[in-house]
Amino acid sequence: xxxxxxxxxxxxxxxxxxxxxxxxxxxxxxxxxxxxxxxxxxxxxxxxxxxxxxxxxxxxxxxxxxxxxxxxxxxxxxxxxxxxxxxxxxxxxxxxxxxxxxxxxxxxxxxxxxxxxxxxxxxxxxxxxxxxxxxxxxxxxxxxxxxxxxxxxxxxxxxxxxxxxxxxxxxxxxxxxxxxxxxxxxxxxxxxxxxxxxxxxxxxxxxxxxxxxxxxxxxxxxxxxxxxxxxxxxxxxxxxxxxxxxxxxxxxx
Amino acid sequence: xxxxxxxxxxxxxxxxxxxxxxxxxxxxxxxxxxxxxxxxxxxxxxxxxxxxxxxxxxxxxxxxxxxxxxxxxxxxxxxxxxxxxxxxxxxxxxxxxxxxxxxxxxxxxxxxxxxxxxxxxxxxxxxxxxxxxxxxxxxxxxxxxxxxxxxxxxxxxxxxxxxxxxxxxxxxxxxxxxxxxxxxxxxxxxxxxxxxxxxxxxxxxxxxxxxxxxxxxxxxxxxxxxxxxxxxxxxxxxxxxxxxxxxxxxxxxxxxxxxxxxxxxxxxxxxxxxxxxxxxxxxxxxxxxxxxxxxxxxxxxxxxxxxxxxxxxxxxxxxxxxxxxxxxxxxxxxxxxxxxxxxxxxxxxxxxxxxxxxxxxxxxxxxxxxxxxxxxxxxxxxxxxxxxxxxxxxxxxxxxxxxxxxxxxxxxxxxxxxxxxxxxxxxxxxxxxxxxxxxxxxxxxxxxxxxxxxxxxxxxxxxxxxxxxxxxxxxxxxxxxxxxxxxxxxxxxxxxxxxxxxxxxxxxxxxxxxxxxxxxxxxxxxxxxxxxxxxxxxxxxxxxxxxxxxxxxxxxxxxxxxxxxxxxxxxxxxxxxxxxxxxxxxxxxxxxxxxxxxxxxxxxxxxxxxxxxxxx
Numbered sequence: 001x002x003x004x005x006x007x008x009x010x011x012x013x014x015x016x017x018x019x020x021x022x023x024x025x026x027x028x029x030x031x032x033x034x035x036x037x038x039x040x041x042x043x044x045x046x047x048x049x050x051x052x053x054x055x056x057x058x059x060x061x062x063x064x065x066x067x068x069x070x071x072x073x074x075x076x077x078x079x080x081x082x083x084x085x086x087x088x089x090x091x092x093x094x095x096x097x098x099x100x101x102x103x104x105x106x107x108x109x110x111x112x113x114x115x116x117x118x119x120x121x122x123x124x125x126x127x128x129x130x131x132x133x134x135x136x137x138x139x140x141x142x143x144x145x146x147x148x149x150x151x152x153x154x155x156x157x158x159x160x161x162x163x164x165x166x167x168x169x170x171x172x173x174x175x176x177x178x179x180x181x182x183x184x185x186x187x188x189x190x191x192x193x194x195x196x197x198x199x200x201x202x203x204x205x206x207x208x209x210x211x212x213x214x215x216x217x218x219x220x221x222x223x224x225x226x227x228x229x230x231x232x233x234x235x236x237x238x239x240x241x242x243x244x245x246x247x248x249x250x251x252x253x
Numbered sequence: 254x255x256x257x258x259x260x261x262x263x264x265x266x267x268x269x270x271x272x273x274x275x276x277x278x279x280x281x282x283x284x285x286x287x288x289x290x291x292x293x294x295x296x297x298x299x300x301x302x303x304x305x306x307x308x309x310x311x312x313x314x315x316x317x318x319x320x321x322x323x324x325x326x327x328x329x330x331x332x333x334x335x336x337x338x339x340x341x342x343x344x345x346x347x348x349x350x351x352x353x354x355x356x357x358x359x360x361x362x363x364x365x366x367x368x369x370x371x372x373x374x375x376x377x378x379x380x381x382x383x384x385x386x387x388x389x390x391x392x393x394x395x396x397x398x399x400x401x402x403x404x405x406x407x408x409x410x411x412x413x414x415x416x417x418x419x420x421x422x423x424x425x426x427x428x429x430x431x432x433x434x435x436x437x438x439x440x441x442x443x444x445x446x447x448x449x450x451x452x453x454x455x456x457x458x459x460x461x462x463x464x465x466x467x468x469x470x471x472x473x474x475x476x477x478x479x480x481x482x483x484x485x486x487x488x489x490x491x492x493x494x495x496x497x498x499x500x501x502x503x504x505x506x507x508x509x510x511x512x513x514x515x516x517x518x519x520x521x522x523x524x525x526x527x528x529x530x531x532x533x534x535x536x537x538x539x540x541x542x543x544x545x546x547x548x549x550x551x552x553x554x555x556x557x558x559x560x561x562x563x564x565x566x567x568x569x570x571x572x573x574x575x576x577x578x579x580x581x582x583x584x585x586x587x588x589x590x591x592x593x594x595x596x597x598x599x600x601x602x603x604x605x606x607x608x609x610x611x612x613x614x615x616x617x618x619x620x621x622x623x624x625x626x627x628x629x630x631x632x633x634x635x636x637x638x639x640x641x642x643x644x645x646x647x648x649x650x651x652x653x654x655x656x657x658x659x660x661x662x663x664x665x666x667x668x669x670x671x672x673x674x675x676x677x678x679x680x681x682x683x684x685x686x687x688x689x690x691x692x693x694x695x696x697x698x699x700x701x702x703x704x705x706x707x708x709x710x711x712x713x714x715x716x717x718x719x720x721x722x723x724x725x726x727x728x729x730x731x732x733x734x735x736x737x738x739x740x741x742x743x744x745x746x747x748x749x750x751x752x753x754x755x756x757x758x759x760x761x762x763x764x765x766x767x768x769x770x771x772x773x774x775x776x777x778x779x780x781x782x783x784x785x786x787x788x789x790x791x792x793x794x795x796x797x798x799x800x801x802x803x804x805x806x807x808x809x810x811x812x813x814x815x816x817x818x819x820x821x822x823x824x825x826x827x828x829x830x831x832x833x834x835x836x837x838x839x840x841x842x843x844x845x846x847x848x849x850x851x852x853x854x855x856x857x858x859x860x861x862x863x864x865x866x867x868x869x
Binding site for chain 2: 029030031032033034035037038039040041042043044045047049077078107108109110111138140141142167168169170171212252
C-alpha cells in the first residue's frame with residue numbers, strides 16, 4: 001500500500017474518531033437536557049431473584065421421595081430471563097421427573113408476565129424438549145398462578161397450572177395451600193399419559209419465616225392421577241393416589 | 254470532651270480501643286462526641302439579636318465512616334464527620350460560598366433543598382452538573398435571595414439514606430414577623446444498619462418485605478367479633494380482589510429503621526433547653542429517606558409560623574404531619590418548669606423518635622405510647638364509595654377507632670371544622686360512615702387512560718383532601734394542621750391568569766415496586782417537561798396510588814391552591830395524599846433544568862423522577 005493511501009486512511013480515521021468524541025460530548029439526553037456523558041440521574045435497576053419454593057422430603061405409605069422446585073429471574077421490570085427447575089424421585093433412586101426451563105418473560109399487564117422458551121425433561125427414561133408458552137402472575141384475590149402450555153418435539157401438547165395462596169396465621173407463620181393441575185391434549189402411552197386431566201397435586205404447607213428469606217415447613221401433599229393416565233398407572237402396577245407427609249425448606253435470595 | 258470524634262473505617266483495633274474510651278465517658282459522652290454541635294443540648298442556633306449578617310464561606314467534606322448511631326455502630330456517609338451534617342447558616346442578601354469535597358470512592362453531590370439559585374449550583378448530577386468525582390471539590394457560589402428553614406442532601410444514588418443530609422438555615426435581612434428567645438433545629442430522619450442498596454433490592458423482590466403488620470388470622474377473628482364475620486370476610490375479599498393491603502402505609506418500616514431526632518435515637522434523647530416563659534422556635538425538618546412523621550408535644554400548643562421556609566399566618570395546633578422533605582417552623586411557649594416530650598411518631602406507627610424540651614439537662618417527660626396502626630381505606634384506593642355496598646368496607650377503618658383518643662379532653666376541633674355532626678361513638682356502627690364524612694369531596698373522575706402496565710390502579714374518584722390532617726390522624730381529639738390552613742402572610746405577587754395547565758399523575762406498580770409519573774419511569778420517558786418561561790402556569794397532580802408522595806420541584810416555589818384566595822402558601826415539597834387531586838400555581842421565572850420528583854428516596858430511584866426545563 002502506498003504512503004499516500006496510508007496517510008489518507010489515517011487522516012480519515014482520526015477525523016472519524018474526533019467527530020465521534022465531539023458528537024459524544026455534545027450529545028444531549030432528551031430526558032434531562034444535559035450532556036449524555038454526565039451520566040443517567042436515575043438509571044434503570046437490573047435485579048435478580050432465586051426462589052427455592054420447595055426443597056422437600058416426602059414420606060408416603062409406599063415410598064419416600066425427594067422433591068425440588070425452584071425458579072429464578074434476572075432483568076428489569078419489563079423484560080426478564082427466567083430459569084425454572086423441578087424434579088422428583090424416590091429417595092435413593094434416579095429422578096423420575098426432572099425438568100429445566102429457560103424462558104424470556106415480558107410484563108404484559110401490571111400483575112402478569114408472559115413467558116416464552118424451552119423446557120428440557122431429562123429424567124430416568126425421558127429426554128425431550130418442548131416449547132413453552134407461559135403466563136405467571138397474581139390473580140385477583142391474591143392467588144399466585146404459574147401456568148404453561150407445552151408442545152413437545154413430538155408434537156404433543158399439555159398444560160400445567162400451579163396455584164398458591166398465602167394465609168398469614170401470624171406475621172411469620174404462614175399456611176400455604178397449593179394446587180397443581182396437569183392435562184394433556186394427546187395420549188402418550190410411552191409416558192403413561194392419557195389425554196384430558198391427568199393428575200392433580202394438592203398440598204398444604206405450614207412454614208415459619210425466621211427471616212423473610214428463610215422458612216422451614218411441614219405439610220401434606222396429596223397427588224392423584226385420572227382417566228387414561230390412571231389406567232396406565234394401574235396397568236404398570238402403580239398407585240393412582242398417594243398422600244405424603246412433607247418436610248422442607250422455602251428460601252430466596 | 255472529644256470534638257467531632259469519629260471512628261475511621263477499617264480499623265478494628267483502634268475502633269475497639271476508642272469504644273472502650275467512649276464507654277468510660279458514659280453514654281452522654283458518646284453521643285456528644287459524635288454529633289454536630291447543634292444537636293447538643295447547649296448548641297442551639299445563635300440568638301437572633303446577636304447575629305451579624307455576613308457572607309458565608311464553608312467547607313463540607315463527604316466521607317464514609319463507621320460511627321456510633323442509633324445505639325449501634327453503623328457504616329455511614331458523613332458530612333464533616335457527623336450525621337446529620339453541620340448546620341449551614343446563610344444570610345439573606347449576602348453571598349453563599351460553599352465548598353463540597355468528596356472523599357468517597359464514588360461520585361457524590363449536594364443539593365440545596367428549597368433554595369432559589371442558578372440551576373448550575375443546584376447539585377443534581379446528570380441534570381445540573383456532572384456530579385462531584387472522588388477527590389474533587391465542588392465550589393458553589395450564589396447570592397442568597399430568601400430566608401427560612403431548609404436543608405441539604407446528596408442527590409446521588411442512595412447516599413442520603415446513609416446520612417448525607419443536614420439543616421440549612423437562612424437568617425433574614427429584616428426582622429421576621431414573629432419573635433422568640435430560643436432557636437433549635439429539629440431534624441427528623443430514618444436510619445438503617447442495612448446497606449441501602451440491599452433495601453432497594455429487597456423491595457424489588459418483595460415489596461411488602463418490611464411490613465410486619467399485615468392482617469393475620471388473629472386480626473380476622475378480632476374483627477369478626479367486632480364487626481361480624483360476613484362484614485369482615487367481605488372487607489378482606491375487597492382488598493385481596495385488588496391484590497392490595499390496607500396495612501400498606503410505609504414501604505420501609507421500623508422493622509429496619511431507627512428514627513432519629515438531630516441524629517439521636519429515642520434513648521439518646523436530644524434535649525433543647527429553655528427557661529420557663531421563653532418562646533422557643535423549633536425548626537422541624539423531615540430529612541428521612543422514606544418516613545413521614547406525626548409530631549406533637551404533649552402539654553404544649555404549637556404555633557406554626559413557617560412552612561417550607563415561607564411565612565404563613567400563624568396557626569395554633571397540637572399536632573402536625575410532616576411529609577418527607579418538608580419543613581415546619583413552630584413556636585412554643587412552655588410556662589412551667591418541667592420537661593416536655595417532642596414526640597415524632599412514624600406515620601405507620603412502627604416506631605418513633607423523641608426528644609425533650611427541658612429547663613435543665615437530664616430531665617425528661619413521659620413518652621406516649623405508639624397509637625393504633627392506621628389503615629388504608631377505600632377512599633385512599635380512589636374507589637367510588639357511593640355505588641359500593643357499605644358492608645364491603647365495614648371494618649377497614651377499625652384501627653383508626655376513636656374511643657381510645659376520647660379521654661384526651663375536649664371534643665375534636667378538627668371535626669367541628671369539617672361541619673359534621675358528632676358521630677355516635679357508643680353505637681357499634683361501621684367506621685366508614687365517618688370516614689366518608691371526613692374525607693374531602695370528590696372533585697374529579699379518572700379518565701380512560703390507566704397509564705399502562707407500569708401502573709396497577711387509578712383513582713377512579715379523585716378527592717380534594719387538603720382539609721384532611723393525614724393518615725392516622727383522621728380522628729384524633731386535638732387540633733391537627735391541615736394544608737387548607739396554610740395561609741401566606743403576604744398577598745400573591747403574580748396575579749396573572751394561568752396561561753397553561755399541566756397535569757401529571759403519580760403512578761406505580763407495587764407488585765414490582767415500580768414508581769413513575771403517568772405510568773412512565775424516568776428511564777422510559779422521551780423528553781423533559783418544558784415549562785414556558787415568564788408565564789404563570791397551573792400544575793395539577795393526581796395521585797393514582799394508595800400511598801402519600803411528597804413531590805418536590807427544584808428551583809421554583811409552587812403556590813398551593815388551597816382556598817386561601819390570594820394568600821396561597823408557597824411550597825417546595827407537596828405531599829399528595831392517596832387518590833387526591835390538587836393544583837399548584839407556578840410563576841416560571843427561573844431558567845434552567847430542574848429536577849421534579851417524589852422525595853421518597855426509593856421511589857425516586859425507581860423512576861418517579863422528571864426534569865423540568867425552563868428556557869428563556
